[in-house]
Amino acid sequence: xxxxxxxxxxxxxxxxxxxxxxxxxxxxxxxxxxxxxxxxxxxxxxxxxxxxxxxxxxxxxxxxxxxxxxxxxxxxxxxxxxxxxxxxxxxxxxxxxxxxxxxxxxxxxxxxxxxxxxxxxxxxxxxxxxxxxxxxxxxxxxxxxxxxxxxxx
DNA sequence: GCCAACGTTGGC
DNA sequence: GCCAACGTTGGC
Numbered sequence: 001x002x003x004x005x006x007x008x009x010x011x012x013x014x015x016x017x018x019x020x021x022x023x024x025x026x027x028x029x030x031x032x033x034x035x036x037x038x039x040x041x042x043x044x045x046x047x048x049x050x051x052x053x054x055x056x057x058x059x060x061x062x063x064x065x066x067x068x069x070x071x072x073x074x075x076x077x078x079x080x081x082x083x084x085x086x087x088x089x090x091x092x093x094x095x096x097x098x099x100x101x102x103x104x105x106x107x108x109x110x111x112x113x114x115x116x117x118x119x120x121x122x123x124x125x126x127x128x129x130x131x132x133x134x135x136x137x138x139x140x141x142x143x144x145x146x147x148x149x150x151x152x153x
Numbered sequence: 154g155c156c157a158a159c160g161t162t163g164g165c
Numbered sequence: 166g167c168c169a170a171c172g173t174t175g176g177c
Contacts, residue, residue: 006162008163031172052162052163052164053162057163111164128164128170129164129169130162130171131162131163131171132162133162154177155176155177156175156176156177157174158173159172159173160172160173160174161170162170162171162172163169164167164169165166165168
């Protein structure tokens with residue numbers, strides 16, 4: 001199943017992902033988003049890499065799931081902003097997967113384009129007030145986005 | 154279990 | 166900077 005993952009490019013961009021080769025998707029502290037990584041993502045699943053709080057916001061490229069889920073190490077790190085005192089090694093609360101870079105679009109596909117496209121306008125990310133940082137994406141939406149971005153994988 | 158208060162996300 | 170949406174927390 002394809003996915004969409006959000007990231008603020010000033011914090012971590014698709015270019016950063018290309019540079020590091022592989023990135024643990026740490027810091028997700030929302031149960032719905034966690035459950036997608038923990039229970040639903042499969043190795044080799046593709047994910048649209050979305051730049052949020054950007055000018056303009058939009059889809060910047062494609063990433064890929066490259067690990068099974070495992071506990072997010074930042075939840076145990078007292079110095080981390082993602083430290084969770086209620087989490088224990090025996091019973092971790094937060095899980096993540098690693099992503100790697102697949103493709104960077106020649107041009108960012110703006111949110112505005114998604115909202116005005118007949119096929120893409122009912123994507124979760126196109127809807128007003130969706131804050132979820134990880135969402136499932138329908139195959140037809142995924143295909144359409146790659147086409148509009150002239151991206152061949 | 155309800156719900157008010159609060160905090161966060163993220164587009165604009 | 167504003168604010169809509171909505172998840173989380175905690176008192177009761």
